[in-house]
Amino acid sequence: MKYRILVSLIFVTVVFSCKKDDDGIVEVPPSLLSDVAPEDDATIKEFLNTHFYNYEDFDELTMPEGFDYKIVIDTLAGDNAGKRSLMEDAQSVKIKVNSDYLGLSAGEEDIEHTLYYIVVREGGGGSPTFADSTLVRYQGSLLNGNLFDESQDFIWQELPVTVRGYGNGVAMLNAGTEDQIVENGDGTYDILNSGMGILVIPSGLAYFNRSGSSLIPSYSPILFKVELGLYVEDTDLDNDGIPSIEEDLNGNGYLYDDNTDEDSFSNFRDADDDGDGVSTRKEISDDNGNIIKPYPDKDGDGVPDYLDPDTN
Ligand SMILES: [Ca+2]
Ligand SMILES: [Ca+2]
Ligand SMILES: [Ca+2]
Ligand SMILES: [Ca+2]
Numbered sequence: 461m462k463y464r465i466l467v468s469l470i471f472v473t474v475v476f477s478c479k480k481d482d483d484g485i486v487e488v489p490p491s492l493l494s495d496v497a498p499e500d501d502a503t504i505k506e507f508l509n510t511h512f513y514n515y516e517d518f519d520e521l522t523m524p525e526g527f528d529y530k531i532v533i534d535t536l537a538g539d540n541a542g543k544r545s546l547m548e549d550a551q552s553v554k555i556k557v558n559s560d561y562l563g564l565s566a567g568e569e570d571i572e573h574t575l576y577y578i579v580v581r582e583g584g585g586g587s588p589t590f591a592d593s594t595l596v597r598y599q600g601s602l603l604n605g606n607l608f609d610e611s612q613d614f615i616w617q618e619l620p621v622t623v624r625g626y627g628n629g630v631a632m633l634n635a636g637t638e639d640q641i642v643e644n645g646d647g648t649y650d651i652l653n654s655g656m657g658i659l660v661i662p663s664g665l666a667y668f669n670r671s672g673s674s675l676i677p678s679y680s681p682i683l684f685k686v687e688l689g690l691y692v693e694d695t696d697l698d699n700d701g702i703p704s705i706e707e708d709l710n711g712n713g714y715l716y717d718d719n720t721d722e723d724s725f726s727n728f729r730d731a732d733d734d735g736d737g738v739s740t741r742k743e744i745s746d747d748n749g750n751i752i753k754p755y756p757d758k759d760g761d762g763v764p765d766y767l768d769p770d771t772n
């Protein structure tokens with residue numbers, strides 16, 4: 461017992477004290493989500509209220525000849541002082557975050573975060589879920605405009621990425637449709653009815669105290685310009701027969717915290733979700749390989765076989 465107390469005291473000292481390590485670098489304890497979330501929200505609102513995007517270029521009536529459909533953000537100042545602010549076009553969603561999601565031991569639960577998004581161009585197709593695969597072009601930057609990542613060509617991207625707010629934000633946009641793909645003759649292509657938007661993400665839905673790269677300081681809200689070309693409906697990333705969206709068992713819009721057998725693979729990447737040695741696909745299929753709905757529950761305990769290590 462004494463030993464356990466000693467161990468936890470050492471743990472507390474190491475994790476929470478400000479100390480100089482061997483390199484002379486001062487370690488700062490992680491800030492609290494509940495402190496950072498309102499600070500980020502104030503920073504983001506200030507940004508949205510003092511900036512605008514080239515919405516007139518996207519309006520058919522005022523679109524310049526040969527417009528390249530690039531989103532440009534600038535400050536509301538000088539000649540542009542009278543433009544419509546980003547805030548006037550912004551919509552938002554609230555997402556609750558626990559500290560353990562960020563690998564922190566602060567024990568904070570359900571800290572509310574606001575994700576802002578602006579639909580710049582309504583896509584002609586449907587909308588993905590946060591669990592789908594999407595064809596996107598994107599630019600990621602800090603609120604001061606410093607670019608940290610981009611893809612100028614369309615790439616396929618699985619939305620359950622590390623930056624949680626990104627997946628939840630892209631899921632608010634509509635994609636284009638395949639019949640509107642036009643080849644440019646140089647290997648690239650455009651999708652004429654793609655959806656376009658701006659996402660502004662608080663750090664608690666992004667990298668928080670981790671710096672995402674040398675270009676992203678800790679506790680940075682980040683911004684993405686996204687063009688959503690296409691998406692795959694009911695993406696099944698581990699090909700186990702259960703669509704990824706259904707592998708969000710606790711229904712919180714996040715896939716990494718659902719892990720029935722507590723192995724190193726979250727359910728959406730685990731082909732044997734309950735770790736009983738029988739694949740999920742086998743546990744939900746008949747002898748001909750057809751998936752049975754509702755999913756079989758042999759012992760009738762309310763837990764389907766594929767999530768129940770007692771049955772298969
Ligand atoms: Ca989840
Ligand atoms: Ca699975
Ligand atoms: Ca299984
Ligand atoms: Ca089972």
